[in-house]
C-alpha cells in the first residue's frame with residue numbers, strides 16, 4: 001500500500017467514476033490525459049493503457065466532434081481504464097458518450113459558443129440528465145483561460161479568482177438543485193498561488209464537493225512539477241483535494257510520467273516531505289506550456305516548448321512570462337496574460353505580445369522572432385522589473 005493512502009482527505013462526498021471512487025476519505029486519485037489524436041484509435045488505446053498501467057485511476061480524452069466521440073466509444077471498449085471525456089463547445093455529444101464513459105468534464109466557459117439562445121442552465125440540465133441516464137459522473141472544469149464571460153463581467157478585471165469560484169459555485173448549486181450529486185469540481189490556473197486561493201475559497205463554501213486539483217499549462221519538467229507540487233502541498237496538507245493531475249509538456253511516449261510525478265508528490269506529502277512554500281519563486285523567466293492533448297495540430301509543439309525554455313535561460317536575470325500552447329482551441333485565449341505567447345497551428349506558429357497578435361511564423365523562424373521580442377521587451381522595460 002502506498003504512503004498516499006494515509007493522506008487525510010477532506011470530508012467530501014463519495015463520487016464513483018467507473019471502477020474508481022474519489023472523495024469521502026478515499027485515497028487521492030491520480031489521473032492523466034491522452035495527447036494522441038482521439039480519432040487515432042490504435043495510438044490512443046496504447047497511450048490510455050500506458051497511463052492506466054502507470055496508475056492513472058482516470059484517463060481523459062478530448063472530444064470535439066462526432067467522429068472523436070465515436071472513436072472515444074471504441075477506445076472505451078478496448079482499454080482497461082476509467083475514461084473521462086473532455087468536452088469543449090460541442091456539449092450535445094454528452095448524450096452519445098454518457099452510456100460509454102465513466103465521466104464527462106464540461107467547461108462552463110465553453111457552454112456559450114453553441115446554441116447561444118439556449119440558457120446555460122438548460123444545457124447543464126441536459127448534460128446531467130444524459131449523465132444520469134448513462135451512468136457517468138461529471139466534472140465542472142473551470143479554467144482560467146476560458147472563464148464564463150457572464151461571470152467575468154461581474155468582477156473587477158484584475159480579480160481572476162472571484163469569477164472562477166462564482167462560476168463553480170453556481171454550476172454546483174444547479175446540479176444540486178436537480179439532484180445530480182455525482183460530480184467533482186476543478187479550478188485551474190497556470191499560477192500555483194491562484195490555484196491555491198481559488199480552491200481554498202471554493203472548499204470553504206462547499207466542503208462536501210470533491211475537488212480535482214491541477215495547475216494548468218505547468219510546462220516542462222522539472223519546473224512544471226515544481227509549480228504543481230507547490231499548489232498540491234499547500235492544498236492537500238489542508239485536506240483539500242480528492243484527485244489530481246500533473247499537467248506536463250511531454251512527448252507522447254513519456255506521457256505516463258505525469259502519473260509518476262503525481263504519485264511521487266502524494267507520497268512525499270504523506271511522508272511529510274513538504275516544503276513550507278508560501279509563494280511561487282518569481283525570479284527569472286516563467287515559461288508555461290500546455291500539457292498537449294489530442295488537439296495538438298503539429299507534434300513539433302513539444303520540441304518548440306523545450307527550445308523556448310532553453311532560449312529563456314539566456315535571460316535568467318529578467319522576469320517575464322512566455323506561454324506556449326499546442327492548438328487553436330485554447331491557445332489564443334490562454335496566451336493573453338503572458339508577456340509573450342505562442343500558439344501552434346499545423347504549419348506555423350502565432351506570436352502574441354499580451355493580447356496583441358504579432359503575426360504567424362514558420363516553425364523554423366519562430367525562435368529568432370521570439371528572441372527579438374524578448375530583447376525588445378527587456379529594452380522597453382529599461383531594467384529588470
Ligand code: SF4
Nearest residue numbers: 290293296326327330
Ligand atoms: S492548448 Fe490545445 S493542445 Fe494544449 S492542452 Fe489545451 S486544448 Fe490541448
